[in-house]
Amino acid sequence: MTLKDTAEEWRITATETPFTGNKTSVRTDDVVMPDGSVSRRDYQVHPGSVAVLALDEHDRVVVLRQYRHPVRQRLWEIPAGLLDVPGENPLSAAQRELYEEAHVKAEDWRVLTDVYTTPGGCDEAVRIFLARELSEAEGERFAVEEEELDMELARVPLDELVRGVLAGDLHNNCLVVGVLSLTAALRGDGLDALRPADAPWPARPFES
Template sequence: MTIKDTPQEWEIRATDTPFVGNKTSVRTDDVVMPDGSVVRRDYQVHPGSVAVLAIDDEDRVLLIKQYRHPVRHKLWEIPAGLLDIPGENPLHAAQRELYEEAHVKAEDWRVLTDVYTTAGGCDEAVRIFLARDLSEADGERFEVEDEEADLEHARVPLAQLVRGVLAGELHNNCLVVGVLSLVAARAGNGLEALRPAEAPWPARPFVA
């Protein structure tokens, strides 16, 4: 048996969009089940995101701490952001987020992993990149606003983050998945075996 997710689309009898927000919307679909019954499913429609696990030469991960209103927490996270333009190259979006949130650039980029964040209630897909060979970005710092105006920055040893994840002290999904994926990649075939930075991404197709 091949353990691999497979695309599939069940019949939709009716669809509606009862809410449209600034970046996302809510859709209601009447979906035909295998037994022929029709069930209503509500879910968030999301443009997709990128995240960057940037690690320096001292094996420290670049983190930001940001207030997240839905969960009423300030969370330690890795830099991340939305795919602002349909069909946008996710590598370019990741480079932009690393610059805007941390004023850092990286010379070596790989795809670390791809995930659906909440497949039961949202169609958000996230590509998490590994960025290495870090340096200060050129030019002026990006002008931040809203929650981002209160960002905290830190570089934290990878081993400390692993302990924090397993202790239940760190909760951001991209940080958790990224950190544990990096450890798994190192223990497996090594970082050079990771996919190239512009590897295909069926969940959010793009032009390289």
Template sequence: MAIKDTPEEWTVTATTTPFTGNKTSVRTDEVVMPDGSTVTRDYQVHPGSVAVLALDEEGRVLVLRQYRHPVRQKLWEIPAGLLDIPGENPLHAAQRELYEEAHVKAGDWRVLTDVYTTPGGCDEAVRIFLARDLSEAEGERFEVSEEEADMELARVPQDELVRGALAGELHNNCLVVGVLALTAARAGAGLDALRPADAPWPARPFEA
């Protein structure tokens, strides 16, 4: 049997939306189980996200430190953002986030990996890109606000981030998944063997 995730949808007999927020909502589904019983499943409906592991010529990863209120911590992360526009091309969104959060552009883009962040309670899908051939973006820096106004930027060696992730010192999902995927890709077929930046993404279909 191939070890591969496959599409499947169990019968939903009723759906309600008890909460609708600015970007996400909560949905309650009545789902029919294989034995014929019906159970209630509550989950967050999310537009999806992109993240960027930006790797410079010295093998350092561009990271930022940002306050995250739900966990009451300042976390080191990689640039990331929501897919605010339905059907938006994820590469375009990733390029925008890299510019807005770090004022950086990249000449080489590839798909590093695709993940569901918390599939037991949220339908968020994230595409993590690898960006190389970095340079400073032209023009004025994007004006940030709220939590982003307090962000710190750094470039950290890949090995140091791997060490921090395994030591329990770094916790951001996209950062941890991204640096470990980067390590695996380098140890395997190499970074040039990664999927192209416009590879299909069934979880969040997009326009070319």
């Protein structure tokens, strides 16, 4: 048995897009099942995202606290954002998000992990980067708006975030996956064994 996800596409007999929004849309496909029957599948079509687990020299993670209306909660998160431009280099997008949301830059970048957030109902793919050797970004801070207007920033020890995840106090997908993946990497082959920042990403192919 090979423990690796593989590309596959079942036959679609009909498709439509009943809703198109500003950044995402909803698609309905009629998919042929293994027994020959056809089942309807509704799912959100998403451009993809990047997230950044920025780790400073004191093993603290840069986090932000932001209101998320769909879940009616203010969540602790790591910097993240959409891949707004088709084919956009995910590293460039991650560097932009770290600057805009935390006014921080990093010298060392690695791929921490790649995930599908909710593959049963959305095609969103997220690449989570590890950023190290942090310093204050140059120039003026990015002008925030909407939910970001009262966003809180903090640096929290990695161990404290892990405890919060396991206690059920922290719920943001990228934060949970990021801090647990980082903990596993530290206890495994080490951070230098992580993939380079420009590693291929079949879920969202990008330009070099």
